[in-house]
Amino acid sequence: MEDDECWVQLEEYRLLLTKTIEPSQITPYLRQCKVLSCDDEEQIFNDPNLVVRRRKVGALLDILQRTGHKGYVAFLESLELDYPRLYHKITGKEPARVFSILVDTVGESGLTQFLMNEVTRLQKGLQEERRRRQEAAAAAATQEDTVRQHQVRERELRKQQERVHRMREEKDRLWEEVRHLKDENYSLMHNVTKLSEEKNSALMSNRDLQLEIEKLKHCLMNAESDSKIRTVKLKNAMEQRPSQDRMLQLQRHNHLLTARIQELEASAQGTAPAPLDQERLSAESLEDYKQHSQAQHQELVNNIYTLRRDLHDAEALRDRYLEANEVLDLKCTTLKKDAKMYGDRMEGILKQMDEVIRERDKAIASREEYHQENCRGLQEKDQYRKQIRELGERCDELQVQLFRTEGEVIALQTRLHRHTCSQHDKSQTSEEDCKDKLTKGKKSMTSDK
Template structure:
């Protein structure tokens, strides 16, 4: 009779659903206090009574703040699975908590399971193979991720180069805009110069025409003045000759007057006066003609001066025109250079934009690949977490190196509830040979008349108490423990002369010395690389005395207990 349910002569499969859950509920307090859900979920998932989502909710739901609440929540979920949930739960208790199974059912645990689940050894072998395959896949994925990361770095470098080219392109674009503005200004100036050139050409043409008119006018005036001067000169000569003739005639008349009578003299005097008056008129005409000639000469000189000024202005206009022609030619050369630079800037901008587009498309595709790899890595981590939950059944044993330092620490660690020192067994020769064949012998402490051995049963007894087993064995015993499916946490404490001096008194009480400790440290250090598993190293700089060293060891044990166990593939 177990908790009100009669199990005499009955198997668990013979009970109905209500009887099974009544049996479990009658011992619910013991179950919630003594069971760790993380040790049962792997088996329950394998029995198909829990899903991955159920396991994650049981172990990580924020509402379940302690282990008892998680266990109760797991029982509530299993109850919805009916009879199969109850049977699978009781079988998981039989595997991981045999004493509690006996208290609940009143039966001794057996290795025959009714749910068709793999045995413990088969499950361990399957998990080791699965972990090895997953390790290989993860290594391949890491290689792919490394390649993708290198490609990302390369793309980032190309993107940086593209950004630099974009910046250069921006500078070129700004320079192009500046050149374009300058080109427009120069072009406007060129148009203005062309207009000025046209105006100058028109002015030059009009000036040349005016100069030609002035030259012809000057020639006409010169000819006219010369002809007038000749005419006046001829008139003057003629009048002079007439005056001489008149003078001669007057003299002849005066001579005749001496010979004629007075009446005739009056007539001659009168004629003489008339002749004098006409002479005065002629003299006045000559004077006016001279004045006109002088005026014509002044006008001719003025026309000559005006002609010289026009010729100088024409020469100046010709020089200005040549200068503007040279300036126009220089503007055209600069314009062609600006057009060439503009075309080159356009071409460089198009090439840079094409390169940037290609780099961005490649980076987008690489991002997609990285996201896919991250998703695969996430799945692998999820699988690793699930496998880790399967492997975390019991607290792992602890081996501290070097052995002398491990002995000192074990004396202190066993004072804590979660640590317990492994006790050796005395075996005779026949017992030792028989137990060795069975694989029960993990290590031999010393041999006198009998064998003082550390056995598999002694280690498992401590592990079943959910405590860390403190071992004091040599490193060559690690492979034996792995073959016995016992995977210890190996902690290697780096030891120097300075750190050894800190433990001088402790060593002397043990009957050892600093030199002996350093020799053991060097011997253990040479054997570390030959171990088939990973080790945890504690630096000598992280502790100053025994208390701080114990704190470091406890922290290292807590971290290593949470990790997945990695072993060599050829152990079996």
């Protein structure tokens, strides 16, 4: 009845026990106490239905429950040995580690043997734990080395990315400078084209003015030739006109003839009549003479009239020619003044053109000088930029070498740390071997006693 009560009380903590206990830790003590057989242990660890740890703990509790109070006490002593906190929680007592069941079962020598086995097992577990710690430390060191190598590579990659970024910025800046130079070249070409157009327009204006001057010169020459021709004609006409002496001579001759006719008529009236034949002859001769005189008189009158008319025409022609000559002289003077004005204007334009050409040549020379200076500045800038780029590349290479050297130093430090840890582990292993030898010696001495 007491056995059932003990296991009923323990059944309340069954869930906690199955959750906490590892069967492989308590089965050696239970086997030493002879509450667990080899078959039971084989069933617990090798039964295919008991794969889960909690099922194994449940099967172990069921097997121990069949052993009664002895199994209960042996189970609590195993908890006291391996799970002292769980023992305190179940029983409310502090672990005393009396091991009464083991002493009653196998005696003190069995207890000593069990304790030695437990010490050996714990030492093996400690060695295994140390080995795992060493492996974990080596893996951690390897991972740390890998992480540091990755950090070094990341630094190198970051440096390369910074370099690529700088090169892209430099490419963008150079492209912007190229675009600016293209715009400047376009503006210069536009200015050159504009100056060329202005030069061509000035040359066209100059040619137009020269053509206008040639036309004016041609008109002046035509006017001068017309004036000379008309002057010659007027001079010839004035030379062909009868002179004043000739006119006076003809007038005197006409007066003499008129006086002669009057005298003849007066003498004919004053003389006595002559015989008929003589009178008839005289009358005929007088009549002939009169007719001849009248004819001469008429001819002279006609000549005078003709001469007067020619004189009038000549005077009118002279006046007209004089007026035309004055007009032509005025036109000639005007044309000369215009030609002089156009010549002065053309001379001024030519002077301005010369000044413009000199200024243009000066501007072209200054532009060429500025262009050469700009080219020199660009060449120096390219040289400095090349030097800066080479220095930057050298700096990047040195930084990469520094990173690689740091990685190598870290790797060497890791190897040194591993070597130190291995030496320390070897020393600890040798100490443990010495302790094992001493323990075995004590065990052999105890068995001899």
